[in-house]
Amino acid sequence: MKGGLGLETGGEGGRQPLSRRGFLAGAAAAGGLALLGDLARAWAAESPDPGFAGGTLLGTLPFLLEPDEPLGTRFGEGLDARLYTDLGSLDPERPSTPLEKFFLRTGAPSGLAAAGLSTLRLGGRVREARQVAVAELAAAADERGVEVVECAGNGRWTRFGLISAGRWAGVPLARVLDRVTPLPGAAALRVSGLDDHSPGSTDSTPGCDWIFSLDQLAAAGAFLATRLDGRELTADHGAPLRLAVSGWYGCCWIKWVTALDLVGSDEPATSQMKEFAVRTHQGGVPERAADYAPAIVDAAALPVRVERWRVAGSDRYRVVGLAWGGAGAPPALGIRFRPDAPFLPLDRQPVRAPAGGFAWWSHAWQPPAPGRYLVQLAVADPAVSARRLAGGFYVRAIEVPADSRLPAAPSP
Ligand SMILES: Nc1nc2c(c(=O)[nH]1)N[C@H]1C(S)=C(S)[C@@H](COP(=O)(O)O)O[C@H]1N2
Ligand SMILES: [Mo]
Numbered sequence: 001m002k003g004g005l006g007l008e009t010g011g012e013g014g015r016q017p018l019s020r021r022g023f024l025a026g027a028a029a030a031g032g033l034a035l036l037g038d039l040a041r042a043w044a045a046e047s048p049d050p051g052f053a054g055g056t057l058l059g060t061l062p063f064l065l066e067p068d069e070p071l072g073t074r075f076g077e078g079l080d081a082r083l084y085t086d087l088g089s090l091d092p093e094r095p096s097t098p099l100e101k102f103f104l105r106t107g108a109p110s111g112l113a114a115a116g117l118s119t120l121r122l123g124g125r126v127r128e129a130r131q132v133a134v135a136e137l138a139a140a141a142d143e144r145g146v147e148v149v150e151c152a153g154n155g156r157w158t159r160f161g162l163i164s165a166g167r168w169a170g171v172p173l174a175r176v177l178d179r180v181t182p183l184p185g186a187a188a189l190r191v192s193g194l195d196d197h198s199p200g201s202t203d204s205t206p207g208c209d210w211i212f213s214l215d216q217l218a219a220a221g222a223f224l225a226t227r228l229d230g231r232e233l234t235a236d237h238g239a240p241l242r243l244a245v246s247g248w249y250g251c252c253w254i255k256w257v258t259a260l261d262l263v264g265s266d267e268p269a270t271s272q273m274k275e276f277a278v279r280t281h282q283g284g285v286p287e288r289a290a291d292y293a294p295a296i297v298d299a300a301a302l303p304v305r306v307e308r309w310r311v312a313g314s315d316r317y318r319v320v321g322l323a324w325g326g327a328g329a330p331p332a333l334g335i336r337f338r339p340d341a342p343f344l345p346l347d348r349q350p351v352r353a354p355a356g357g358f359a360w361w362s363h364a365w366q367p368p369a370p371g372r373y374l375v376q377l378a379v380a381d382p383a384v385s386a387r388r389l390a391g392g393f394y395v396r397a398i399e400v401p402a403d404s405r406l407p408a409a410p411s412p
Contacts, residue, residue, distance in 0.1 A: 037057045040057050040305075040307055040318075040320075051311055051316055051364060052309050052311060052316065052318060052364070054311060054312070055309040055310055055311035055312075055316065056309065056310045056311075057307055057308070057309055058308045058309065058310050058315070059307075059308055060088065060305050060306055060307055060308065061306040061308060061317075061398045061399065061400070061401075062398075063159075063303075063306075063396045063397060063398060064372070064397040064398060064399060065156070065397045066156055066157075066159045066160075066396075067156075067157060067159065069084055069158065069159055069161075070084070071084050071085070071086035071089075071159060071161055072084070072085065072086040072089070072101055074104055074107075074236075076107070077107055078106070078107050078108075078109060078110060078197035078198070078199070078201065079106055079107075079197050079200065079201030079204040080107075080201050080202065080204070081104055081105075081106060081107025081236070082103075082104055082105065082158070082162075083101075083102070083103055083104035083161075084103060084158055084159050084161025084162065085097060085101050085102065085103040085161045085162075085163065085164050086101065086161065087160065087161060087163070087302070087304040087322065088304045088305040089101075090304070090358075092320070092360040095146045095165065095167070095353040095355040095356060095357035095358075096146045096165045096166060096167035096229055096355075096357055097164035097165045097166065097229075097357075098229060099228060099229040099231055099234070099237075101164070102164045102166060102228065102229070102237065103149075103151070103161055103162045103163060103164045104236055104237070105151045105153070105162055105250060106204070106255070107236050108234075108235035108236050108256075109194050109195060109196045109197045109256065110196065110197055110198050111194065111196030111197070111198075112194060112196070112235060112256060115194055115196065115256075115258070117134065117194065117240055117241070117256060117258065118133065118134050118135070118240075119131040119132060119133055119134060120132045120134060120137065120176070120224075120241060120257065120258070120259065120260065121258065121259040121260070122176070122177070122179060122180045122259075122260050122261075123180075123259060123260075123261050123262075124186070124190065124260075124261030124262040124263050125182060125183040125185060125186040125261075125262040125263060125264065126180040126181060126182055126183060126186070126262055127180070127181040127182075127183060128180070128181070129180070130179055130180055132176065132179060134240045134241060137171050137176065137224060137226065137241065138226045138240065140171050140175070141169045141170050141171050141225075141226040141227060142169060142170075142171075143167075143168075143169050144168045144169055144170050144221075144223050144225070144244065145167070145168065145355065145356050146165050146166065146167045146168075146353075146355050146356035146357040147165070147166055147168060147244060147246050147356060147357075148163065148164070148165045148166075148297075148324040148325070148357060148358060149163065149164060149165075149166060149250045149253055150162065150163040150249060150250060150297050150300075150324065150325070151163065151249065151250040151251070152249040152250065152251050152276055152279035152280050152295070153279055155393065160302055160304075160394070160396075162250070163324070165324075165356070165357035165358050166225075166228050166229065166244075167228070167229050167230065167355075167357075168223070168225045168227065168228060168244055169225065169226060169227035169228075170223040170224050170225035170226050170227070170241075170244060171223055171224050171226070172221070172222070172223045173189075173217055173222045173223055173224060173243075173260075174217075174218065176224060176260065177189075177260065177262075180262070182262050183262070185264045185265075186214075186262035186263070186264070187213060187214065187263070187264055187265040187290075188211050188212060188213045188214060188262070188263050188264070188265060188267060188289060188290065189211065189212055189214060189217060189260055189261070189262055189263070190209055190210070190211045190259075190260070190261045190263050190267065190270070190289075191209065191210055191211075191212070191243050191254045191257060191259075191260055192208070192209040192254070192257065192258050192259040192260075192261070193208040193209065193238075193242075193243075193254035193255050193256045193257050193258065194208075194255075194256035194258055195208040195256075204275075208254055208255070208256075208272050209254070209270040209271075209272055209273075210243075210251070210252045210254055210270060210272055210273060211263060211267055211269070211270060211273065211289035211292075212245070212252075213265075213290070216245075216294055217245070220245045220246045220247055220248060221246055222243060222244060222245045222246075223243075223244050224241045224242070224243060224244070224257060225238070225241070225242045225243070225244045226239075226240065226241060237255065238253075238254075238255030238256055238257070239256075240256075241256075241257040242254060242255040242256070242257060243255075243257055247296045247297060247325075247327070248294065248295050248296055248297070249276070249279070249280055249295045249296070249297055251272065251276040251279070251280065251295065252295050263289075265290050266288060266290070267288070267289045267290070268287060268288060268289065269285075269286060269287060269288060269289045269291075269292060270289070273289060273292055276295070277292070280292075280293075280295035281293070281295075281387060296325075297324070297325035297326075298325050298326055298385045298386050298387050298388060298389065299323070299324075299325045299326030299330070299331055299379050299384050299385065299386045299389065300323065300324055300325040300326075300386065300388055300389045300393075300394060301321055301322065301323040301324075301333050301350070301361070301377040301379075301389060301394065302321055302322050302323075302377070302394045302396070303319050303320070303321040303375045303377070303396050304320060304321050304322055305319070305320040305321075306318070306319050306320075306375070306398050307319075307320065308401075308404070310405070313405065314405045314406065314407045315404045315405045315406060316364065316365075316366065317364070317365045317366070317367060317400070318362055318363065318364050318365065319335065319362065319363045319365055319375060320360070320361070320362045321360070321361050321362070321377065322358045322359065322360060322361075323350035323352075323358070323359040323360075323361060323377075324358050324359065325386075326384060326385070326386070329352070330349075330350035330351075330352055330359035331350075331379045331380065331381055331384045331386075332345065332346075332349050332350075332379075332380045332381070333345075333346050333349065333350060333361060333377050333378065333379060333380065334346065334377065334378045334379075334380055335363050335375065335376070335377055335378075336375075336376055336378075337365065337367070337373040337374065337375055337376075338373065338374065339374055339376070343376075343377075343378045343380075345380070346361050346362070346363045346377075347362070347363050347364055348361055348362040348363065349361055366406070366407065367400045367404070367406060368406075369400070369406065370399075370400045370401060370402045370403075370404050370406070371399065371400060372397060372398070372399050372400075373397070373398055373399075373400065374395050374396070374397050375395065375396050375397075375398060376392065376394075376395045377389060377394065378390065
């Protein structure tokens with residue numbers, strides 16, 4: 001990770017320097033406010049802070065210092081195709097992101113139709129290689145729960161929109177690999193995806209294979225996904241088969257899977273692994289696949305909406321956000337609004353739906369004065385690994401408008 005605040009541009013997701021179209025304005029466009037109002041009211045009714053109950057939602061504050069990229073709209077082609085999920089418009093009551101809003105980091109390759117992909121090849125260090133009909137796998141698919149996927153190149157330059165929660169169906173890898181007999185020395189699996197794009201990309205290297213140890217795949221409960229959000233996987237999202245590896249960064253969720261090869265523990269790293277080494281927090285760029293640490297997403301949290309309410313004649317603010325990553329239940333979080341302030345516990349700590357997906361949190365906030373603030377979250381427990389969060393990666397800037405009706409500060 002380079003800059004502390006993650007204000008640097010670039011990375012796989014970004015298309016342009018921050019300054020090109022100026023600093024952004026953003027969140028609730030006029031039309032979105034009615035819908036947002038319903039979401040916000042439903043959510044406020046359950047808030048431990050009763051102060052919002054009788055109030056009116058005036059709007060949301062845009063996040064500053066983020067590029068003027070469209071949210072919720074697909075643009076570009078092939079390796080440069082993107083859809084940034086509009087996180088502020090997600091409904092906390094729906095555990096998964098609707099398919100139309102699901103983020104896109106690479107569009108369907110131009111060679112997809114010609115490749116057909118009606119069979120999956122199982123090979124490498126096996127007694128006898130096999131072809132398995134994709135239709136047979138699709139017929140055996142069952143529900144696999146809701147999993148958050150975050151692109152390792154998600155950041156300020158993508159308005160943090162390269163992350164979504166998918167409700168997946170698919171076939172466990174273990175059940176697919178049952179069809180071949182491993183030879184001695186088979187310790188890892190190379191999952192290969194189609195990556196036949198023309199034209200090429202300005203900032204992505206073609207080739208999409210990742211090598212996992214068999215233990216890593218078992219621990220992640222990896223599966224080949226055939227459905228997303230209750231529907232057939234779309235071409236953009238990896239049809240007919242894509243790998244799902246719970247807890248790992250998006251670059252490991254190989255789309256358009258063509259082959260599974262058992263390999264030895266000395267197998268060289270793939271070009272994809274090397275391209276993503278820095279973004280997946282490897283120390284350097286290891287030559288051997290076995291020397292890559294699991295590309296897992298640490299505990300993280302992001303404010304996605306800062307609501308301005310009018311309650312009994314004064315303005316009150318409420319921050320709503322997401323938490324994801326790490327293992328187990330979401331950890332307790334603190335929040336602060338200035339880099340020199342202590343973190344205070346959130347008044348509504350992250351809660352994840354039993355089905356899985358994002359955990360949602362909220363916090364009532366009374367700014368002392370109009371002006372700019374930096375909203376930052378922190379994990380309270382120092383034993384929890386939260387590298388990006390602790391590095392300031394998910395800090396967002398807002399401005400409390402000068403016309404805010406702020407209640408008088410209590411006298412000391
Ligand atoms: N074959 C193939 N699979 C791929 C990629 C790719 O370029 N080619 N991109 C990866 C990256 S970097 C991410 S973040 C996820 C994005 O998945 P999505 O676009 O379906 O959201 O797919 C991964 N799978
Ligand atoms: Mo990614």
